[in-house]
Amino acid sequence: MSCSSSSSGGSDGEDEGIENYRKGGYHAVRVGDQFAGGRYIAQRKLGWGQFSTVWLAFDTHASKYVALKIQKSAAQFAQAALHEIELLTAIANGDPSNSKCVVRLIDSFKHSGPNGQHLCMVLEFMGDSLLQLIKYNRYKGLELNRVREICKCILIGLDYLHRELGLIHTDLKPENILLCSTIDPTKDPIRSGAAPVLERPEVSLNGGSTMSIIEKRLKRRAKRAAAKISGRRSSMGGTNPKSRRNLDGVDVKCKLVDFGNACWADKQFAGEIQTRQYRAPEVILQSGYSFSVDMWSFACTAFELATGDMLFAPKVGQGFSEDEDHLALMMELLGKIPRKIATGGVKSKDFFDRYGDLKRIRRLKFLSLDKLLMDRYKFPESEACEFAEFLSPLFDFAPEKRPTAQQCLQHPWLALRKALLPLPPSETNDKANMENLQAGVSNLQIKRYIKGSKL
Structure with missing residues (x-):
C-alpha cells in the first residue's frame, strides 16, 4: 500500500519523528x-500518518502480502480506528466480489507493546497514490484516455459508497486514491520476486526499522543542502523542461482508501471536512453537506489528473x-454564486454582503473552464469542450444539482474512450467517420456512434 496514503497512514513529508514513539x-x-500470534x-x-504507521507484512496463513496499519495507542486514536474498522467492515461485507473499487479490510486485532495497546488493521496491499502518479508524470497531466479510466474507477467506488451504503467519504483527493499495483515493478513484493522475511534478521538496522529514523533524517538533511547548492548553480544555466513520461506499462486501475474521516450521511460528526x-x-x-461534496472533490481530482495542477489553490x-x-x-x-446560496450558510456573513457580493475581494477575473483548458493547458478545442462539459455540472454551486456518481458513469465523455479505440476490420466504419472521431466530435455523435457500433 502506498506510503503517501492516509489510509495506509503514509505521508510524503518528513518522517514521523522518533519523539512520537512514546x-x-x-x-x-x-x-x-x-x-x-505470528500470522503477520x-x-x-x-x-506513516498522523494516526498510524503502515508496514508491508506477509500473511503466513494466506501466503500473501498485505498492508498492516498500526494505530497510535492513545484513547482518541483507538476511537478513530474503531470508527474506521466499522466503516471498512460494512464496505467489505457489501462487496464480497471485491469489485467496487474500494480498499478491502482483511482483518483487525489489538497488539500490546511498550507504548500501550494498538489497534491494527490489515488491508489488501495496494500500489502508489494518484498524487505519486501525478508527480511521476512530472506534473504534466495524464493523457485523457488514462484520466477516463481512473475516473471510471473513482465513480464506481463513489456510487457504491453513496447509493448502496449511504457513506460520504469527505476527504477525496489524489492521495486517498491508490493504484492497484505499483508504478515501479521493483517496489512490488510479488513482481520483484523477493522472498518474504519470515524471522527477525540478526542485524535489524536495515533501513526499514524504526531505530534508524535519526540516521535517515540526518542523511536527508545533507541531501537537501546539497540539492539547494546545485540548484542555485543550475538555475544560472537556463531551464531544462521535462516532458511527461510514457505510462504505457502502468496499470491505472485504482481504489478509494482512507475512511478515517468518512461518515454515514445520517450520522455526520464534523462540520469542517475535506482537504482545503x-x-x-x-x-x-x-450550509450543510451530503454526498455531493464528494462529487465536487472528484471533479477537482479529475482536473488535476488531466493538467497536473490543482484547480483551486487559495492563499491568505x-x-x-x-x-x-x-x-x-x-x-x-464558475461565475457568481447565486445570492440565496452565498448568504445561506452559518459563515456567509464572514464573506458576503446582503447582495451576495464578496466583502473584501471586489475585482474578479472571469475565465471559463474550457477557456482555461485551452489557454493555459493547450488542450485542443474539442477535447477542452468535451472535458469541461463533463466537469462543469459537478461544480454547480447548488449541491442538489450536481450529478450523482451513477449519473456520471453514464456520461458520454467516459464512453468516448471506447469510441477512439481501433475497431476490428469488420466493424470499422469508413475512414472519414474514424477521422471525425479522432478529431473529437459532439456528444450526440458519440452517443450515435457507440449505439451504432454496439460498444
Missing part, C-alpha cells in the same frame, strides 16, 4: 516482528482570508 504514540516495529510478519515500512483544495463551497459556508492575502480567496477563485471560474 506512551500513547506509535508502536516501534522492526523487520521480522510478528503480529496476531513485518517486511518494511510503507509510510478539494473543499466544496457549502463546507466553507457551513492582505485583508482577506484563505476561505474568501477560495470562494473568489471559484467565482472567477
Whole structure:
C-alpha cells in the first residue's frame, strides 16, 4: 500500500519523528516482528500518518502480502480506528466480489507493546497514490484516455459508497486514491520476486526499522543542502523542461482508501471536512453537506489528473482570508454564486454582503473552464469542450444539482474512450467517420456512434 496514503497512514513529508514513539504514540516495529500470534510478519515500512504507521507484512496463513496499519495507542486514536474498522467492515461485507473499487479490510486485532495497546488493521496491499502518479508524470497531466479510466474507477467506488451504503467519504483527493499495483515493478513484493522475511534478521538496522529514523533524517538533511547548492548553480544555466513520461506499462486501475474521516450521511460528526483544495463551497459556508461534496472533490481530482495542477489553490492575502480567496477563485471560474446560496450558510456573513457580493475581494477575473483548458493547458478545442462539459455540472454551486456518481458513469465523455479505440476490420466504419472521431466530435455523435457500433 502506498506510503503517501492516509489510509495506509503514509505521508510524503518528513518522517514521523522518533519523539512520537512514546506512551500513547506509535508502536516501534522492526523487520521480522510478528503480529496476531505470528500470522503477520513485518517486511518494511510503507509510510506513516498522523494516526498510524503502515508496514508491508506477509500473511503466513494466506501466503500473501498485505498492508498492516498500526494505530497510535492513545484513547482518541483507538476511537478513530474503531470508527474506521466499522466503516471498512460494512464496505467489505457489501462487496464480497471485491469489485467496487474500494480498499478491502482483511482483518483487525489489538497488539500490546511498550507504548500501550494498538489497534491494527490489515488491508489488501495496494500500489502508489494518484498524487505519486501525478508527480511521476512530472506534473504534466495524464493523457485523457488514462484520466477516463481512473475516473471510471473513482465513480464506481463513489456510487457504491453513496447509493448502496449511504457513506460520504469527505476527504477525496489524489492521495486517498491508490493504484492497484505499483508504478515501479521493483517496489512490488510479488513482481520483484523477493522472498518474504519470515524471522527477525540478526542485524535489524536495515533501513526499514524504526531505530534508524535519526540516521535517515540526518542523511536527508545533507541531501537537501546539497540539492539547494546545485540548484542555485543550475538555475544560472537556463531551464531544462521535462516532458511527461510514457505510462504505457502502468496499470491505472485504482481504489478509494482512507475512511478515517468518512461518515454515514445520517450520522455526520464534523462540520469542517475535506482537504482545503478539494473543499466544496457549502463546507466553507457551513450550509450543510451530503454526498455531493464528494462529487465536487472528484471533479477537482479529475482536473488535476488531466493538467497536473490543482484547480483551486487559495492563499491568505492582505485583508482577506484563505476561505474568501477560495470562494473568489471559484467565482472567477464558475461565475457568481447565486445570492440565496452565498448568504445561506452559518459563515456567509464572514464573506458576503446582503447582495451576495464578496466583502473584501471586489475585482474578479472571469475565465471559463474550457477557456482555461485551452489557454493555459493547450488542450485542443474539442477535447477542452468535451472535458469541461463533463466537469462543469459537478461544480454547480447548488449541491442538489450536481450529478450523482451513477449519473456520471453514464456520461458520454467516459464512453468516448471506447469510441477512439481501433475497431476490428469488420466493424470499422469508413475512414472519414474514424477521422471525425479522432478529431473529437459532439456528444450526440458519440452517443450515435457507440449505439451504432454496439460498444
